[in-house]
Structure formats: structure tokens, C-alpha cells
Amino acid sequence: MSTQARSFTPYLFMAPAAAVLVVALLYPIAYMIYASFLDWNPSQRIGQATFVGLRNYTSLWSDANFRESFGVTLKFASLVVSIEMILGVGLAMLLDRSIRGMTVLRTIFILPMMIAPIVVGLIWRYMYHPTVGIFNRTLNSLGFESVPWLSDSFWSLTSIIIADIWQWTPFIFILSLAALQSLPRSALEAARIDGASGWQQIVYIKLPLMMPVLIVTLLLRLIDAFKVLEVVLVMTNGGPGLSTEILSLRIARTASEFRELGVAAAMSNYLLILLMILTAIMFTYTRLSEARAARLRQMSEEG
Amino acid sequence: MPTLKLERLCKRYASHEVIHSIDLEMADREFTVLVGPSGCGKSTTLRMIAGLETVSDGEIYIDGRPVSRLEPKERGLAMVFQDYALYPHMNVAKNMSFALRLEKKPKAEINKKVNEVAEMLGLSNLLHRKPAELSGGQRQRVAMGRALTRDAATFLFDEPLSNLDAKLRGQMRAELALMSQQVQKNMVYVTHDQVEAMTLADRIVVMQDGHIRQQGTPEELFRHPNSKFVAGFIGSPPMNFLKGVISQSGNETAVVGQGYKLSLSPEQAQRVSKQDNQEVILGIRPSDLSYAPDAKAEDALELKVVISEYIGAQSILLASCGDQNISVEIKSDQPVPLQETMKFAVHKGGLHLFDQKTEAAI
Numbered sequence: 001m002s003t004q005a006r007s008f009t010p011y012l013f014m015a016p017a018a019a020v021l022v023v024a025l026l027y028p029i030a031y032m033i034y035a036s037f038l039d040w041n042p043s044q045r046i047g048q049a050t051f052v053g054l055r056n057y058t059s060l061w062s063d064a065n066f067r068e069s070f071g072v073t074l075k076f077a078s079l080v081v082s083i084e085m086i087l088g089v090g091l092a093m094l095l096d097r098s099i100r101g102m103t104v105l106r107t108i109f110i111l112p113m114m115i116a117p118i119v120v121g122l123i124w125r126y127m128y129h130p131t132v133g134i135f136n137r138t139l140n141s142l143g144f145e146s147v148p149w150l151s152d153s154f155w156s157l158t159s160i161i162i163a164d165i166w167q168w169t170p171f172i173f174i175l176s177l178a179a180l181q182s183l184p185r186s187a188l189e190a191a192r193i194d195g196a197s198g199w200q201q202i203v204y205i206k207l208p209l210m211m212p213v214l215i216v217t218l219l220l221r222l223i224d225a226f227k228v229l230e231v232v233l234v235m236t237n238g239g240p241g242l243s244t245e246i247l248s249l250r251i252a253r254t255a256s257e258f259r260e261l262g263v264a265a266a267m268s269n270y271l272l273i274l275l276m277i278l279t280a281i282m283f284t285y286t287r288l289s290e291a292r293a294a295r296l297r298q299m300s301e302e303g
Numbered sequence: 304m305p306t307l308k309l310e311r312l313c314k315r316y317a318s319h320e321v322i323h324s325i326d327l328e329m330a331d332r333e334f335t336v337l338v339g340p341s342g343c344g345k346s347t348t349l350r351m352i353a354g355l356e357t358v359s360d361g362e363i364y365i366d367g368r369p370v371s372r373l374e375p376k377e378r379g380l381a382m383v384f385q386d387y388a389l390y391p392h393m394n395v396a397k398n399m400s401f402a403l404r405l406e407k408k409p410k411a412e413i414n415k416k417v418n419e420v421a422e423m424l425g426l427s428n429l430l431h432r433k434p435a436e437l438s439g440g441q442r443q444r445v446a447m448g449r450a451l452t453r454d455a456a457t458f459l460f461d462e463p464l465s466n467l468d469a470k471l472r473g474q475m476r477a478e479l480a481l482m483s484q485q486v487q488k489n490m491v492y493v494t495h496d497q498v499e500a501m502t503l504a505d506r507i508v509v510m511q512d513g514h515i516r517q518q519g520t521p522e523e524l525f526r527h528p529n530s531k532f533v534a535g536f537i538g539s540p541p542m543n544f545l546k547g548v549i550s551q552s553g554n555e556t557a558v559v560g561q562g563y564k565l566s567l568s569p570e571q572a573q574r575v576s577k578q579d580n581q582e583v584i585l586g587i588r589p590s591d592l593s594y595a596p597d598a599k600a601e602d603a604l605e606l607k608v609v610i611s612e613y614i615g616a617q618s619i620l621l622a623s624c625g626d627q628n629i630s631v632e633i634k635s636d637q638p639v640p641l642q643e644t645m646k647f648a649v650h651k652g653g654l655h656l657f658d659q660k661t662e663a664a665i
């Protein structure tokens with residue numbers, strides 16, 4: 001076989017996968033991007049929609065509701081992900097030991113993650129119920145006032161944050177636990193001999209070594225938190241007012257209620273761009289720190 | 304002054320006891336080697352001294368202070384691990400300075416110490432590399448350097464050379480011997496390799512099945528092993544063992560076995576029991592035999608040489624004595640004919656007798 005033919009061979013083998021990728025992944029995305037330039041009503045076929053250029057994108061920024069929804073999403077995602085990371089990693093550190101009953105405990109811990117989001121929303125909606133919900137009943141029986149869990153704009157955002165933390169901390173917990181348990185045992189023993197206290201071992205050895213896993217976990221959670229829909233839909237449906245109207249909820253409503261597919265597509269694209277920027281920042285950061293270490297090394301070995 | 308002392312030290316995993324009440328004292332600035340076959344409890348003992356394993360029973364004293372309940376860092380030890388246990392995310396300099404940085408020592412002092420040790424170990428131009436970018440021997444040196452920067456009074460080593468190839472191991476062994484002379488600290492060194500033990504140790508402690516079988520200088524252990532186990536473990540190639548019985552005729556005592564009869568020295572004759580026909584195991588080191596066609600019959604073995612293995616200046620002869628096999632180490636410049644029965648003289652003091660049942664030296 002000639003060299004030329006051989007260099008072509010890998011592409012031949014990749015072709016089917018590439019074709020699937022184009023059809024299954026890129027086509028919908030391209031479709032969505034195209035749609036975001038249209039003034040498109042669901043009753044129209046896509047060919048009938050008028051092309052409006054970037055109008056959907058620019059007009060969104062003068063839309064106070066969108067801006068508020070965007071803000072709520074940012075607040076929600078950053079809060080839940082940071083709290084979940086701290087709780088999940090912390091729990092993993094606490095439960096990374098072999099005492100009896102730990103397996104059972106770990107299994108219980110990851111249960112919430114296995115429940116369908118709609119059901120999670122329903123469970124929490126009942127628990128938050130103003131009169132028969134367990135929280136207010138408990139508060140009342142202890143002599144406290146009822147809390148307007150889902151009817152006050154501050155409390156409703158807090159409530160969905162609590163529910164999300166309950167559901168997704170386990171995800172971070174199991175990934176961190178797996179990362180912890182695959183750390184080199186002897187390096188930790190060496191750290192103990194070197195005089196590191198439990199806390200110092202966590203800060204200087206465990207966390208840095210878990211970092212690659214933690215970054216991916218954080219990214220996965222962040223992407224997911226920006227797209228959360230069902231739990232909020234069931235619990236508050238975005239209310240009261242727009243206090244819990246996260247972006248995915250607004251996108252769904254723009255498409256189905258306001259019947260503006262082009263605007264909905266533009267919003268989705270903003271979300272996509274935001275997530276891509278976040279991902280890029282994280283990867284550039286690790287890339288940069290690696291490059292810095294390499295440069296330092298080279299300097300010292302030459303000099 | 305003894306600085307490290309183990310007193311009736313025991314280790315149990317669940318109900319399974321792996322270290323059976325061992326007693327050991329190590330003198331100041333002594334290089335002590337724990338040696339024994341795999342699974343005999345060397346690492347467990349070392350890890351108890353380090354504080355990485357709990358002590359089930361007994362006590363460890365460092366400078367007279369009981370330490371078995373203290374955290375590793377409170378014991379003032381440094382340790383080198385078999386797999387080096389470097390911190391993968393830190394470069395060489397950071398690895399070596401970790402303990403000092405935890406102690407919040409001034410930066411200038413840390414740098415000075417790290418550079419000093421790196422100089423001594425030839426690591427100066429690798430200080431900014433990560434462990435993954437080093438060869439096995441270099442990693443080994445970094446692990447050693449990390450222990451050295453710490454100014455600990457006692458160094459623990461758990462088979463630090465066993466992951467290296469034979470040539471590098473020899474080289475690192477020599478460097479280690481040199482280093483231990485330079486730094487003058489207490490060293491406790493675990494290995495299953497008796498050559499390492501013999502070359503490095505001031506004192507060897509031979510362990511088996513969680514017991515200490517014998518301890519002493521390399522020479523003591525080589526010359527006067529107290530049991531068949533120690534005799535077979537120390538020395539390479541290993542000691543030959545032949546079955547025999549004690550026989551007495553007149554004022555001469557001899558050990559007699561299939562195809563041989565060797566007379567005992569008066570001191571040895573004293574120690575064997577006076578009754579006739581005591582069953583013994585006779586041990587002779589390969590190096591205690593030499594080709595001597597005109598030796599006296601009662602001082603020599605008649606061996607039929609089967610194979611001669613040339614290993615340079617020395618050759619190892621594999622021979623048979625009756626139906627038992629025996630090896631002989633001789634200088635290569637004496638050619639020995641194969642497949643012929645010849646006389647090999649036993650050097651003076653080369654006969655070791657062990658009780659058939661207890662395997663203790665007689």
C-alpha cells in the first residue's frame with residue numbers, strides 16, 4: 001500500500017463516527033443557531049420565517065425579564081455548585097475511612113441522586129407546603145412562625161437551592177470519594193511522617209491530587225445547574241414573580257407560551273456561549289499553570 | 304546510650320498475630336538492618352516504629368520516652384518508602400522541603416538546606432522536575448533527599464532499593480553506605496536481600512514468622528548462626544545442609560552421613576551429646592570447601608562434580624555427595640574435572656551442626 005493511501009486510512013475508519021456526529025450533534029446545533037436569527041412562530045414552517053439578523057440577541061438585553069432571569073440563573077448556579085462542592089468534598093473526606101456500616105451509609109447518601117427530578121420536585125413541594133408541609137409543622141410545633149417557603153421571593157429561591165443541594169451533593173460526594181480512595185496511600189503516609197496534620201494533609205496533598213477530578217466534577221455540575229428545569233418547574237414554576245425563573249424555564253416559556261422560537265433559540269445560545277466560556281476558562285487555567293511549571297523547570301535546568 | 308528500643312512488641316490484625324512479642328535495642332548511630340523472608344513482619348515492625356501502624360501490645364521507646372501512642376510527626380523520624388511515595392504534584396524541591404515548609408522555617412534556611420542535600424545527592428539540576436519526569440534511580444534519590452532535609456534523629460528505610468535494577472541497586476547501595484557514614488544517624492533498614500543486609504549493616508536482625516531469630520554483626524551471623532534458618536538465610540550461595548549422625552569411637556567424635564565421615568574439633572565434640580547416634584544436620588558453606596586431592600579422609604568430602612558454573616573469578620560447582628546435592632565455591636583458576644569423584648577439604652571451623660528436631664545450632 002502506498003504511503004498516501006495509508007495516511008488516508010484512518011479517516012476512512014473515522015468516517016462513520018464523523019457522519020453520526022454531524023447528523024446527531026452538529027445538525028441540531030446548527031439548526032438552533034440558524035433559528036436564532038429568525039422571527040419564527042411555531043405555526044410557521046422554518047422556510048416561512050423572516051430573517052431578522054441579530055435582532056433577537058440585541059433585543060434580549062433590553063428585556064428586563066430576561067436580564068432578571070439571567071441573574072437568577074447565575075445566582076442559583078453559582079450558589080448551588082459552590083455549596084454542593086464544599087459539602088460533597090467535605091463529606092467524602094469525613095467518610096473516607098473503613099469503619100463498620102460505612103457501605104450502608106454511603107449507599108444511603110447517594111439515594112437522592114437516583115430519584116427522578118419530577119419526583120424530587122413533588123416531594124419537596126409537599127415538604128414546603130405552607131400548612132401541611134413537614135418544615136412548617138415542625139417549626140410551628142417548636143413554637144416558631146411559619147416560613148413562606150414558596151411564596152416569598154427570597155425564600156422560594158432559597159427553597160429551590162436547598163432542594164438542588166439535597167439532590168446533587170451526592171454526585172460530588174461519590175466522585176470525590178472515588179478520587180480520594182485512589183490517591184496513593186504511601187504519599188499520604190509520607191505526609192504524616194513529614195508532620196502534616198489531618199487538615200494540612202487535606203490542603204496540601206489530598207485536594208491538589210484530587211484537583212483533576214474535582215475540576216471535571218465542577219464542570220459537569222455547573223453545566224447541569226445552568227440547565228435545571230423540572231424541579232423548579234414543579235416546585236415554583238418560576239414564581240413568585242420572576243424570583244425563581246431560571247433561564248431554562250424562561251426558554252421553555254418563550255417557546256411555548258410567547259410562541260417566539262427565534263428568541264428562545266437566541267437565549268439557548270447565550271446559555272451555550274456562557275457554558276463554553278466557563279469551560280474554556282477552566283481548561284486555560286490548568287493549561288497555563290502547567291505551562292508555567294514547565295517554563296520554570298526549563299529555566300532552572302538551563303541556568 | 305540506646306536510642307531506640309522495642310519491648311515485647313506485638314502486632315495483631317483482628318485475632319491474627321503477625322508480630323510475636325519482639326525485643327530489640329538499637330545503639331546510638333547504629334545501622335540496623337531487619338532482614339527476613341517475605342511476609343515475616345519486617346515492614347510491619349518498621350511501620351509500628353514509624354507510627355503508621357498501631358501497636359497492639361508492648362512499647363516502643365525513643366531516647367527512653369514511650370512513643371507508641373504518639374503521632375508519627377511527634378517521634379522525630381524520617382522514612383524512605385519502597386515505592387518512594389513522592390508527592391506527585393510537587394517538584395523535587397517542593398518534595399524535599401515539604402516538612403520544613405510545614406514547620407514554617409524561614410525561606411532562606413529552607414533553600415539552603417534543600418540545595419545542600421540536592422548537591423550531596425546529585426539532584427541540583429533536577430529541582431524543578433515533577434516526580435513523573437524522573438527515572439527510578441533519581442526518584443529514589445529524591446526520596447532519600449526528602450528524608451535527609453529533615454534533620455531527624457532516626458531514619459527508617461523500607462526496602463528502598465528493591466524497585467531498581469541490579470546494577471543501579473549496587474550503585475545506590477554504595478551511595479547509601481557512604482551517606483550513612485556522612486550523616487551519622489540511627490538507621491533502621493528493612494530488606495529481604497541478605498547481600499544488602501551484609502554490606503550495609505552494623506547489626507543485622509534476622510526475622511522469621513514474626514519472631515527475631517538472631518541479631519548481631521554481619522560477621523557474627525555469618526560465622527556463628529544460631530539456627531539452621533539463619534545459617535541458610537545469611538550468605539550467598541547459601542549454606543549446604545547434609546543429614547548425619549554423631550558417632551564416637553575411642554576419643555574421636557565424628558559426624559557420619561551417607562558417603563562421608565568428618566571428624567569434629569574438640570570444642571564441637573564437647574557440645575554434642577555424649578550418647579551415640581544423635582541425629583544432626585551438618586552445615587557447610589560453599590566457600591568453606593576447597594579442592595584438595597591429598598587431604599586427610601576425616602577432613603574431606605568425596606564429591607562427584609556434576610556442573611561447574613563460571614561466574615568470573617569464582618566458580619560454583621554443583622556436586623553430589625551420596626544422593627544429596629552440595630555446592631562448592633572455588634577460584635576459577637583451578638580447573639576441576641567433571642563427573643569424577645574427588646576430595647574437597649573442609650576448612651577449619653567450617654562445620655556447623657544443628658539439631659535435627661529443633662534446628663538450633665549445637
Ligand SMILES: Nc1ncnc2c1ncn2[C@@H]1O[C@H](COP(=O)(O)OP(=O)(O)OP(=O)(O)O)[C@@H](O)[C@H]1O
Pocket residue numbers: 316321339340341342343344345346347348495
Ligand atoms: N492489613 C493487614 N491485615 C492482615 N494481615 C496483614 C496486614 N498487613 C500485613 N499483614 C500480614 O502480616 C505479615 C507481615 O507482613 P509484612 O508486610 O510486615 O511483611 P514483610 O516482612 O514486610 O514482607 P515483604 O518482604 O514481602 O515486604 C504478613 O503475613 C501479612 O500477611
Ligand SMILES: [Mg+2]
Pocket residue numbers: 345346347462
Ligand atoms: Mg515489606
